[in-house]
Amino acid sequence: MNSFLSNATKAYDAYWRFAFNRQEAFYSKMNNEPQPWTEDPIIQKYRFTNPYRITDRVSQYLVRNVIYSKNNFTAEDILFRILLFKIFNKIDTWEYLEDKLGEIRYSEYNEEIYSRLLDELIEQKQKIYSAAYIMPSGVTSFGYAKKHGNNLALLSYMFSNGLSQKLAQSKSLQELYQLLLSFPTIGSFLAFQYAIDINYSELCDFDEMSFVVAGPGARSGIEKCFNLERYDYTEAIRFVADNQEEEFEKRGYKFKTLFGRKLQLIDCQNLFCETDKYTRIYCPEISSTQNRIKIKQIYTPNLIKFDIFLPPKWGVKVVKGEK
Numbered sequence: 001m002n003s004f005l006s007n008a009t010k011a012y013d014a015y016w017r018f019a020f021n022r023q024e025a026f027y028s029k030m031n032n033e034p035q036p037w038t039e040d041p042i043i044q045k046y047r048f049t050n051p052y053r054i055t056d057r058v059s060q061y062l063v064r065n066v067i068y069s070k071n072n073f074t075a076e077d078i079l080f081r082i083l084l085f086k087i088f089n090k091i092d093t094w095e096y097l098e099d100k101l102g103e104i105r106y107s108e109y110n111e112e113i114y115s116r117l118l119d120e121l122i123e124q125k126q127k128i129y130s131a132a133y134i135m136p137s138g139v140t141s142f143g144y145a146k147k148h149g150n151n152l153a154l155l156s157y158m159f160s161n162g163l164s165q166k167l168a169q170s171k172s173l174q175e176l177y178q179l180l181l182s183f184p185t186i187g188s189f190l191a192f193q194y195a196i197d198i199n200y201s202e203l204c205d206f207d208e209m210s211f212v213v214a215g216p217g218a219r220s221g222i223e224k225c226f227n228l229e230r231y232d233y234t235e236a237i238r239f240v241a242d243n244q245e246e247e248f249e250k251r252g253y254k255f256k257t258l259f260g261r262k263l264q265l266i267d268c269q270n271l272f273c274e275t276d277k278y279t280r281i282y283c284p285e286i287s288s289t290q291n292r293i294k295i296k297q298i299y300t301p302n303l304i305k306f307d308i309f310l311p312p313k314w315g316v317k318v319v320k321g322e323k
Helices: 010-030 041-045 057-067 075-088 091-101 111-123 147-160 163-169 173-181 188-199 216-225 233-242 244-250 265-282
Strands: none
Touching (some): 010 216, 010 265, 041 265, 057 075, 057 091, 075 147, 147 163, 173 188, 216 233, 233 244, 233 265
16 A cells, blocks of 8 residues: 555545635635635635635736736746745735836846835835745845845846846756755745746746645645655655545545646645644644644635636636536
């Protein structure tokens, strides 16, 4: 028997339970069905991301408004827009900069102007960073007193050191990841997340099933799901991705894919992270090395209607009213 299955815990069942129920809630909301969108009391109460990374609000904004907003941006402009947006990962910050600067292009990038505008936003007691990712301060690498000054300096450094040209030469998602990882302050988690975001664009077209990196939350979720002496986190993610249909079916879950697109490695990685949170309530007796016992964010329903936008290169047809 597969070592993962033979050492699976109750949290492993919770992985599939969460994925199924959260995807049901996603489609119920998209189809404007009445609340509650799920019968799962944990998902009703607490905030979780969607099973498919690209369907979350910030990723949807990225692909629709940052990457594919117009077709007259250069490849360098698009890369700059993606990285600038992701460094802060906050829609309000992006829209503030757009309001002040107009179309955001690398060809018009002025580090000092951007820094001053962000100073003004901070002076208005506004947060400029999302809480989803933690950007390193970068002070030891670039020497600015303020975090955003160092992060903007990182952008300048990346482009002055030929990031655009090196990206064009990358032959795989892993090569793109290694390229991003080579820059100061960018660790393994951010490098992989940025690689996935860049891969949404037309700048490259790598298979999302070709490479994955487990973040800290995913590693914690994997440790809960499998009782092993040693963990190969990448293999655990690939195992669930490769066996998703069988695992859903044997639990009686008729999982609705994303308009025919199966869960990819990045999605399965994220689901381990969400399972780590979900099991704090569902099976609290299974602890992790992080010893987190609560879920911080309570779910507040957003009743605004939405349409899903997917990268055209995927060739996935979005069908309204999908069931």
